[in-house]
Amino acid sequence: MSTDYAIQVRNLTVSYGPKPALLDVSFVINTGELVGIIGPNGAGKSTLMKAILGFVKRDIGEVYIFGKPVEQTRGLVAYVPQRGTVDWDYPVTVHDVAMMGRYGHLKWWQNESKEDHEIVDECLKMVRMSEFRDRQIGQLSGGQQQRVFMARALAQGAKILLLDEPFAGVDAATENAILDVLTEAKKAGITLVVVHHDLATASEYFEKLLLIKQRLYAAGPPSLVFRQELLTEVYEGKLKVFTDLIKE
Amino acid sequence: MDVLFTLLIEPITKMYLLKALIGGSIVAVVCAVAGCLVILQRMAFLGDALSHAMIAGVGAGYLFMKVFFGIEAAAGAMLIGSLIAAMLTVFMIGFVAKVSRIKEDTSIGIMYTGIFAAGVVLVSVFNKYIHIDIVHFIMGDILGISDTDMIVSSIVSAVVLSVIILFFRYFKLTSFDPVMAASIGIPVLFFKYLFTGCVSLVVVSAVNMVGVILVVGLLITPAATAYLLTDRLEKMMALAAVFGFTSILGGLYLSLWMNSAGGGAIMLFSTLQFLIVLIFAPRYGMLADKLRAKKAVPQQITEDIIGSVFKGGGKLSMNELTSYVETTKKTFANALTSLSEDGLLNVAANNVALTEKGKAEALRLKKAHRVWETYLHHMGVPEEELHEQAHILEHYNDAEAISYIHEKMGFPQTDPHGAVIPDIYADGSFCLTNMFGFSKSDVQVVTIKTDKGIKPGDRVKVTQTEDSFELELNGQIIELNDAEVASLTVRLPDSL
Numbered sequence: 001m002s003t004d005y006a007i008q009v010r011n012l013t014v015s016y017g018p019k020p021a022l023l024d025v026s027f028v029i030n031t032g033e034l035v036g037i038i039g040p041n042g043a044g045k046s047t048l049m050k051a052i053l054g055f056v057k058r059d060i061g062e063v064y065i066f067g068k069p070v071e072q073t074r075g076l077v078a079y080v081p082q083r084g085t086v087d088w089d090y091p092v093t094v095h096d097v098a099m100m101g102r103y104g105h106l107k108w109w110q111n112e113s114k115e116d117h118e119i120v121d122e123c124l125k126m127v128r129m130s131e132f133r134d135r136q137i138g139q140l141s142g143g144q145q146q147r148v149f150m151a152r153a154l155a156q157g158a159k160i161l162l163l164d165e166p167f168a169g170v171d172a173a174t175e176n177a178i179l180d181v182l183t184e185a186k187k188a189g190i191t192l193v194v195v196h197h198d199l200a201t202a203s204e205y206f207e208k209l210l211l212i213k214q215r216l217y218a219a220g221p222p223s224l225v226f227r228q229e230l231l232t233e234v235y236e237g238k239l240k241v242f243t244d245l246i247k248e
Numbered sequence: 249m250d251v252l253f254t255l256l257i258e259p260i261t262k263m264y265l266l267k268a269l270i271g272g273s274i275v276a277v278v279c280a281v282a283g284c285l286v287i288l289q290r291m292a293f294l295g296d297a298l299s300h301a302m303i304a305g306v307g308a309g310y311l312f313m314k315v316f317f318g319i320e321a322a323a324g325a326m327l328i329g330s331l332i333a334a335m336l337t338v339f340m341i342g343f344v345a346k347v348s349r350i351k352e353d354t355s356i357g358i359m360y361t362g363i364f365a366a367g368v369v370l371v372s373v374f375n376k377y378i379h380i381d382i383v384h385f386i387m388g389d390i391l392g393i394s395d396t397d398m399i400v401s402s403i404v405s406a407v408v409l410s411v412i413i414l415f416f417r418y419f420k421l422t423s424f425d426p427v428m429a430a431s432i433g434i435p436v437l438f439f440k441y442l443f444t445g446c447v448s449l450v451v452v453s454a455v456n457m458v459g460v461i462l463v464v465g466l467l468i469t470p471a472a473t474a475y476l477l478t479d480r481l482e483k484m485m486a487l488a489a490v491f492g493f494t495s496i497l498g499g500l501y502l503s504l505w506m507n508s509a510g511g512g513a514i515m516l517f518s519t520l521q522f523l524i525v526l527i528f529a530p531r532y533g534m535l536a537d538k539l540r541a542k543k544a545v546p547q548q549i550t551e552d553i554i555g556s557v558f559k560g561g562g563k564l565s566m567n568e569l570t571s572y573v574e575t576t577k578k579t580f581a582n583a584l585t586s587l588s589e590d591g592l593l594n595v596a597a598n599n600v601a602l603t604e605k606g607k608a609e610a611l612r613l614k615k616a617h618r619v620w621e622t623y624l625h626h627m628g629v630p631e632e633e634l635h636e637q638a639h640i641l642e643h644y645n646d647a648e649a650i651s652y653i654h655e656k657m658g659f660p661q662t663d664p665h666g667a668v669i670p671d672i673y674a675d676g677s678f679c680l681t682n683m684f685g686f687s688k689s690d691v692q693v694v695t696i697k698t699d700k701g702i703k704p705g706d707r708v709k710v711t712q713t714e715d716s717f718e719l720e721l722n723g724q725i726i727e728l729n730d731a732e733v734a735s736l737t738v739r740l741p742d743s744l
Contacts, residue, residue: 050427050430053427053430053431054431055430055431074431074432074433075431075432075433077431078428078431079427079428079431081425081427081428086425087288087424090288090423090424090481091288091475091478091479091480091481091483091484092420092424092479092480092481093479093480096480096481097424100420100421100424100425100428103417103418103421103432103434104432104433104434106417108414108415108417108418109414136479141646141648143648152428156432171649172649172652173646173648173649173651173652174648176648176651176652176655177648
C-alpha cells in the first residue's frame with residue numbers, strides 16, 4: 001500500500017436498509033490537495049464523509065488514511081461541522097472548543113495537562129483567535145467561528161480536514177474569510193476535503209472535484225468533471241444552469 | 249426576633265422537615281446538574297416521558313416481588329422496575345422514530361402515554377396485590393419521605409453525580425458535536441444511553457418528592473435559570489445545583505407558611521426564581537436588553553465624532569467638535585463616554601484627542617468611506633452625490649466586508665477624487681501612509697522591506713517627521729525612505 005495518498009477509498013459500498021447510499025466508490029486524494037465533493041441532495045456526500053472519518057459500517061470496501069486502515073488512524077482526520085448543525089448558544093468558549101481537539105489524546109481519567117493547554121494556546125494563536133479565547137462561540141463573526149473549528153482540528157493534530165458545507169448560508173465576506181482560512185491550512189500542508197453545494201463556485205474554489213451520486217461519476221480537475229453529459233445525468237432536469245457553467 | 253425564629257428556625261428543628269430538606273436537596277442538586285445536559289440536548293420532554301413511564305415499572309416491580317417472594321413494597325425491586333420501564337420507553341421512542349416516518353416528538357407522546365396507561369391499568373387490575381397510592385405518585389410527598397427513600401435516593405444521587413463528573417468531557421463533546429466525538433473514537437451511543445440511564449435514575453428518585461407531573465420542572469427549571477447567567481457549562485452546572493437547592497429550601501418554607509402541598513410550593517418557588525433571573529440576568533435578561541438599547545449610542549454618532557477629530561488632526565476643542573456633530577446633548581455625552589470607555593478617545597474638560605487605537609479606528613472608517621465612494625463611482629452615481637452617499641454607507645464598515653468589496657474592485661489605490669485608500673487588513677494591521685499625528689507611538693511591525701535591521705514582530709516607537717516616518721528601535725532612531733514607508737505595515741500592540 002503506497003503511503004503517498006492522504007486518502008484512498010477502494011470499492012466502498014455502504015447501505016442503510018435495502019438501498020445503497022454509496023456503491024462501489026473508489027478514488028484517491030493526494031497529500032495537500034484541496035478537494036471538493038459535489039453532488040445533489042441525498043447523493044451520499046455525508047455518508048462518504050462519515051466513512052472517511054471511520055464510523056460508518058461498510059458493506060464492502062476499504063478506506064485508507066496515509067496508507068493505514070481508517071480504524072487505526074483515529075484523530076488524523078478532523079471534522080468541521082456544518083454551520084447549521086452547531087448549537088451556537090451552547091455554553092462553551094473559544095478555548096473550550098479548541099480543547100475538544102485534545103480529548104482524543106486523553107484517557108478518560110486523565111485531566112487536561114499543562115502541555116494540552118500550551119498546544120491549544122498555540123493553535124488559537126495560529127488561527128489568530130487568541131484574543132477571543134474566553135468569548136462564547138455565538139458571539140463571533142462567521143469567519144471567526146470557522147477559525148475556532150480550524151483551531152480544534154489543529155489541536156487534534158489532524159493532517160486531513162473534512163469540512164461539511166462550510167459555505168452554506170454565509171454572506172460573501174464570510175465566504176471570503178473562510179477561503180482565506182482554507183488557503184492558510186493548505187499552505188501548512190493540510191489536506192482539505194470540502195463537501196460543497198454550489199456548482200457555480202466549485203470550479204473556482206477547488207483544484208479537484210469528486211462528483212457523486214451513489215456512484216462516483218467523475219474525479220479530477222473541474223474542467224474534466226464539468227462536462228454536460230455527466231452533469232445532465234447526475235442533476236436531472238436542471239440543464240439550463242449547467243450549459244451556462246460549462247461555457248464559462 | 250420571636251417571629252423570625254418561628255418563621256425560619258423552628259421548622260428545621262422538626263425532624264420530618266429536616267429530612268425533607270436534606271433528602272430533597274440531594275435529589276434536586278443532582279437533577280439540576282443532569283438537567284443542564286438535558287436542556288442543552290433539547291431533551292426536556294424526555295424527563296416527562298421517563299417519569300410517566302415509571303408507574304408501569306413501579307407496579308411491575310411491586311407485583312413481581314409480591315407474587316414470587318411475598319415481599320410487600322420492596323423498594324429495590326420498584327427502583328429496578330422503574331429503571332427498566334424508563335429504558336424501555338427510551339428505546340421504543342428511538343425505535344419508532346427510526347423505523348417509520350413518525351418524528352421523535354410524536355413518538356415520545358405515543359410511548360410515554362402508552363406506558364403510563366399500561367402502568368395505571370396494571371395497578372388498578374391488581375389492586376388486591378399492589379398497594380400503591382396513585383395520588384401520592386402523581387403529587388409526590390416530600391414531607392412524608394421515608395428513611396428507605398432517603399437512603400436509596402442518596403445512593404442514586406451519588407452514583408449519578410460521580411458518572412457525570414467522571415465523564416464530563418465526553419458528555420460535553422457528545423452533546424455539542426456528536427460527529428466529531430464519533431470521529432475520535434468516543435462511543436457516542438454508549439454515552440447517550442449512559443446519560444439516559446442517569447436521568448432515569450434521578451427522575452425516579454425525584455418523583456417521590458414532587459410527583460410525576462412536577463418532576464420535569466425540577467430537572468429543567470434550575471438548569472434553565474443557570475443557562476441565562478453563564479457562558480460555560482461547568483459554571484452552568486454549579487449554578488444550577490445552587491438553584492436546585494434554593495428551590496427546595498424556598499419551596500419548603502413557602503409550603504409551611506402557606507400551608508400548601510410541598511411539591512407544588514417547590515416548583516412554584518423554582519419558577520419564580522427563573523422569572524426573576526429572566527428579568528434581571530446581567531447579559532441574557534430582559535432588563536439588560538432594555539438597558540443596552542437605552543444606553544446604546546447610534547454607531548453613526550460615535551463614528552462621526554471619530555471622523556471629525558481625525559480630520560481636525562487628532563485633537564479638537566469641545567466647541568469645534570459640537571459644531572461638527574449634529575445630535576442631542578445627551579446622546580453626545582453618552583457617545584463621548586462610550587468612546588472613552590472603549591479606549592478610542594481621551595476626553596478632557598474642553599478638548600478631545602484620539603488615542604492610537606482611535607486613530608486606527610478612524611483610518612478604518614476612512615477606508616470604508618473611500619471604498620464606498622469608489623464603488624458608487626463604478627455604479628455610475630454622479631460626482632456631486634458621491635460624498636454624501638458614501639457618508640451614509642461608510643457606517644456599513646465591517647472590516648471583512650469592506651476588504652471584500654475592495655478586492656472585488658481589483659484593489660484600487662485611490663478613490664474617485666484621487667485620495668489614497670488606506671490599506672487595513674483583516675488582522676487589524678495597517679500601513680502608515682495616510683496616517684498622521686504619530687509621535688513616539690508604540691506599534692508592532694507586521695511587514696517591512698528594509699536592510700536597516702528592523703524585522704516583522706519588532707516593537708518600535710514611530711514618529712512622523714515632515715515628509716516621512718522615523719522608527720525608534722532599542723533607543724536607536726532609524727529614518728525610513730519612501731519605499732520603506734510604503735512596505736511598512738504596523739499593528740497596535742495587543743495590550744491596547
